[in-house]
Amino acid sequence: MNENHILELEEEKSELGKVEISPEVIEVIAGIAASEVDGVATMRGNFAAGVAEKLGRKNHGKGVKVELGEDGITVDVSVIITYGVAVPEVAKLIQTNIKQALQTMTAIEIQAVNVHVVGVQFESVELAEEE
Numbered sequence: 001m002n003e004n005h006i007l008e009l010e011e012e013k014s015e016l017g018k019v020e021i022s023p024e025v026i027e028v029i030a031g032i033a034a035s036e037v038d039g040v041a042t043m044r045g046n047f048a049a050g051v052a053e054k055l056g057r058k059n060h061g062k063g064v065k066v067e068l069g070e071d072g073i074t075v076d077v078s079v080i081i082t083y084g085v086a087v088p089e090v091a092k093l094i095q096t097n098i099k100q101a102l103q104t105m106t107a108i109e110i111q112a113v114n115v116h117v118v119g120v121q122f123e124s125v126e127l128a129e130e131e
Helices: 023-035 047-054 087-107 123-130
Strands: 040-043 065-069 072-082 110-121
Touching: 023 072, 023 087, 040 087, 040 110, 047 123, 072 087, 087 110
Parallel strands: 072 110
Antiparallel strands: 040 072, 065 072
16 A cells, blocks of 8 residues: 555545645554554564664554555554463454444544464563563
8 A cells, every 4th residue: 555645534525625635644543543452562663763773762553554555454563462361362453452442533444454463472571671
């Protein structure tokens, strides 16, 4: 999907004008919704997102890719889960939370929410970071 492409809400066109939603906004909404799920340790982003976070800039769209299709949008989410959780259950909760958040906030038709589990975070890593 082209980064500059804007999603237009057909049903929101009125005499007052139209509503356009940037894909970056959808990425942020999906990223926050995924992060809220218990069992998600962190979102997985690219190298540039990691550098930006180390410099103090929070990237809520990290680990989320949005594609526009004929039947709606497809959201791909890459997550690192907490060791010991049931992966299928956490993935299903991520899908449900993202779909509900996007439908509530944007009214855009969601074709699919694909969850990619790309890592596991162990408790010992969390304890080391706290000390």
